[in-house]
Structure formats: structure tokens, C-alpha cells
Amino acid sequence: MKIKPLGDRILLKTEEGETQTKGGLYIPQTAQEKTQTGVVVAVGDDKDVITVKKGDKVMYDKYAGTNIKIDGVEHLIVKMADILAVIE
Template sequence: MASIKPLADRVVVKAQEAETQTASGLYIPDSAKEKPQRGTVIAFGPGKVENGTKIDMTVQEGDTVLYGKYAGTEIQLDGEDVLIMRESDILGIVND
């Protein structure tokens, strides 16, 4: 994957694949799949400066995170779809 260095408090997230099958075994068609709200951090910026104080990033590369349904901007990076969003759009880090 191409190297990208987000600026300020932005994070690049690779979304996890949407579920293709329900718990009971039914297959979900592409038109009915929900947009994933979980992904893996692949890059993050240095943080931001607020009122003269540097605020470091909370997330790290490799973290699995939850984010809002409409968070971020989709971009293509080496043919893969990824999201770039502000750290504040991330709702939490999943401890697997």
C-alpha cells in the first residue's frame, strides 16, 4: 500500500468488510449491506495544537476502531478504499 502521512489530527482507516451472511445463515445481497462502522488504523497524524498546547493522538497504527456511519471521506489508495477522518470522528478503540 502506498505511504500516506495524514496531517494534524487526521487518521486513515481501512474499513472492515461488511457482513455477507446473517447469524442464521442467510446471505445478504450487496444492495442490502450496511456501511461498515469498524476498521483498522493504517496511518495517523502527529496530533493538533489547541490554545498553544499540543494534543497527542490517542489511536495507534493497527488499532481496531469504531466510527460514525457517515464519518470520514472515502479515498482510493493503491486501488483500495480507505477512509480519512479526524480523530474526533472515532467513537472508540475495540480491545480484541
């Protein structure tokens, strides 16, 4: 399935949280905090507002966007205003 965001929206592939601490302890899936970082998969057509590009790693607002599953993989559609930073 292929999804193209509209307007100032961005499609992100969310990243998985760490499963092991620095000390070597494993964190169960139920106890993991949801990360607020992702990789830009596609961008909308409002080029005046969108300042990120495909492949950028970004940090987004905790309660932003709509969760969707594409081919069994978690994705998130967010507005450009919900993108907080680009991670370099």
C-alpha cells in the same frame, strides 16, 4: 501509493460487512449496511490530540471522513474527534 495524514487526522482501512447471517442466508452487496469500524493504518503528527495507534481497531461516526481508494482498497480519512471507541 503512500498517504500520511496531517494534524489530527487518521487513515483507516474500512472493514467489509457480513455477507452471511447467523441463519446461513447470504446478504447481497447492495443490501449490506456500511460498517462503521476500521483498522488504523496511519496517524497524523498531532500527538497531543491523537490517542489511537497504528493497528488499533476503532469505531467511527457514521457520516465521518473522506473516502479514498488506495491501490484498489477502500480507506477513510477521519478526524480524531470522529473516533468513537477502540474495539478490543
